[in-house]
Amino acid sequence: HRYGPSRITADSRKLPLPPGPKPEFILGNTRQLPTHSSWLKFSEWRKKFGDILYLSTVGGPIVVLNSYESMYGLLQRKSSCADRPVFQMAGRLIGFDRMINIRQSDEKWKAGRKIIQSALNNEAIRSFYPSLEGATRTCLLQLLDSPHDFIGHFRLLTGKVIVLFTYGLKVESSQDELIAINNEAVEPSLGYFAPGAVLVDTFPILRHVPSWIPGAGFKRSAKSIKKKLDRMFEVPFNRVKTDMVAGTAMPSFTLDNLQNNIYDESDQLASSGSMYIAAVDTTVATLSSFILAMALYPNVQRKAQAEIDHIIKEGALPSFEDRDRLPYIGLLMKELQRWKPVLNLGVLHFATTEDDYGGKCYHIPKGSTVIPNIWAVTQDEDNYKDPNRFWPERFENPETAELDPYKYAFGFGRRICPGLHFADATIYITVVSILAAFNISKPRDENGSEVELDVPYTLGLISCPENFECAIQPRSVAVASLVRTAAEEQGW
Numbered sequence: 001h002r003y004g005p006s007r008i009t010a011d012s013r014k015l016p017l018p019p020g021p022k023p024e025f026i027l028g029n030t031r032q033l034p035t036h037s038s039w040l041k042f043s044e045w046r047k048k049f050g051d052i053l054y055l056s057t058v059g060g061p062i063v064v065l066n067s068y069e070s071m072y073g074l075l076q077r078k079s080s081c082a083d084r085p086v087f088q089m090a091g092r093l094i095g096f097d098r099m100i101n102i103r104q105s106d107e108k109w110k111a112g113r114k115i116i117q118s119a120l121n122n123e124a125i126r127s128f129y130p131s132l133e134g135a136t137r138t139c140l141l142q143l144l145d146s147p148h149d150f151i152g153h154f155r156l157l158t159g160k161v162i163v164l165f166t167y168g169l170k171v172e173s174s175q176d177e178l179i180a181i182n183n184e185a186v187e188p189s190l191g192y193f194a195p196g197a198v199l200v201d202t203f204p205i206l207r208h209v210p211s212w213i214p215g216a217g218f219k220r221s222a223k224s225i226k227k228k229l230d231r232m233f234e235v236p237f238n239r240v241k242t243d244m245v246a247g248t249a250m251p252s253f254t255l256d257n258l259q260n261n262i263y264d265e266s267d268q269l270a271s272s273g274s275m276y277i278a279a280v281d282t283t284v285a286t287l288s289s290f291i292l293a294m295a296l297y298p299n300v301q302r303k304a305q306a307e308i309d310h311i312i313k314e315g316a317l318p319s320f321e322d323r324d325r326l327p328y329i330g331l332l333m334k335e336l337q338r339w340k341p342v343l344n345l346g347v348l349h350f351a352t353t354e355d356d357y358g359g360k361c362y363h364i365p366k367g368s369t370v371i372p373n374i375w376a377v378t379q380d381e382d383n384y385k386d387p388n389r390f391w392p393e394r395f396e397n398p399e400t401a402e403l404d405p406y407k408y409a410f411g412f413g414r415r416i417c418p419g420l421h422f423a424d425a426t427i428y429i430t431v432v433s434i435l436a437a438f439n440i441s442k443p444r445d446e447n448g449s450e451v452e453l454d455v456p457y458t459l460g461l462i463s464c465p466e467n468f469e470c471a472i473q474p475r476s477v478a479v480a481s482l483v484r485t486a487a488e489e490q491g492w
């Protein structure tokens with residue numbers, strides 16, 4: 001089988017390292033490592049060196065996986081690369097290493113992962129469907145009233161559902177403290193997760209320089225973000241504790257864990273605090289790319305709307321119950337994860353033991369940072385015909401369906417995204433509700449001519465379209481009033 005298991009060799013140390021660009025004396029490939037958009041450089045090297053690359057840097061060895069086969073072989077099937085590297089800036093200096101997302105695979109990671117996994121499994125998410133439907137209806141009303149701010153509405157929608165799920169706390173507006181404290185800590189930090197983005201990640205020794213010397217601005221930035229991160233962890237958590245004592249706490253992930261009292265409080269605090277950063281920017285990026293795709297591919301939009309109109313009764317909005325009867329929406333959602341992947345380089349993995357790759361092919365040294373180049377997989381013409389095109393039909397026929405993006409977009413093995421079902425549910429209900437209520441098209445200039453869309457994407461850890469203009473209009477007067485009534489009934 002194409003993605004079948006590889007044989008493990010007796011002594012992988014005798015195998016050669018994977019190929020890669022020629023290293024320099026002492027610095028190795030350090031200076032060749034791009035500080036942003038490295039997926040492009042890795043893909044360029046792939047043409048020369050193949051699916052799996054080796055880079056020796058001052059910060060340690062790096063193995064880049066440029067194909068689904070290599071990711072499956074090394075990250076999905078084996079546990080030797082299930083750890084995370086030390087993120088000097090984002091992790092140690094700012095303090096994100098308390099969260100399970102980038103924590104090394106220690107006992108605390110295991111405890112946090114267990115808590116999150118059981119709360120986010122598919123069954124558990126079902127009981128949250130009514131809240132997701134309610135929040136989506138409010139989002140529809142906001143799209144009706146101020147369509148140009150669609151990215152802001154998606155931020156509020158995803159922020160409020162994750163705060164409700166995690167802490168049982170209700171958020172009404174983007175000015176709410178619970179949203180603001182998260183954004184203040186997360187936004188300035190995202191750029192620091194990319195390999196080589198800050199010098200201290202390449203030269204960890206710099207961590208020890210005093211903050212006052214010139215050039216140590218990174219330490220001062222880290223200190224100021226750290227304070228915000230502490231607030232982000234503590235403010236909502238302490239509210240739940242106070243409400244619990246007063247007997248007024250609403251059901252939530254945090255309350256369940258506090259009441260069960262299985263884990264110590266510091267694990268619980270970090271585990272609750274891991275949710276927002278993992279959930280919001282990723283889901284907002286997907287939803288924003290959805291708007292772009294619909295504006296660029298009106299035929300796909302019309303086909304999806306025809307499917308919805310056929311299934312949903314007049315005067316109703318779609319719900320989770322309709323999902324099984326909307327197969328084209330399912331294909332469209334797969335294509336959303338492929339067309340513009342949210343995490344072009346996934347999240348970095350780390351090899352804790354020596355291993356081999358591909359059955360007697362290459363030696364993977366212990367201590368290698370392992371980077372899955374998800375972007376390369378999505379653009380590979382061996383996987384996808386005409387990869388630039390947004391074309392859900394590529395997954396339609398089970399006999400000829402192209403590689404399912406859910407096999408890689410949410411990561412691999414023991415580190416696979418535990419929020420997959422939550423993300424999938426949020427994306428489904430938002431996409432299907434917007435398609436039922438609105439037509440999305442390219443913006444028009446003062447002469448009424450369509451303006452071509454050429455939208456740049458952010459270059460940090462998360463790839464999200466930068467703000468762009470788009471026309472989002474209700475499909476009819478009747479549906480506009482349905483959106484208003486439905487939102488009023490929800491009340492939040």
Ligand code: HEM
Pocket residue numbers: 100101102103113116120162274275278279280282283286342343346347348349409410411412413414415416417418419420422423
């Ligand atoms: C479109 C939305 C999302 C995408 C594409 C996505 C993708 C990913 C990826 C690629 C990873 C790293 C997996 C690996 O290392 O192999 C990850 C980790 C994680 N995700 Fe998501 N995610 C999304 C939404 C969410 C949501 C909504 C939540 C929570 C409700 C969540 C929670 C997490 C957590 C806690 C981790 C860390 C897991 C660990 O290190 O053990 N994610 N996600």
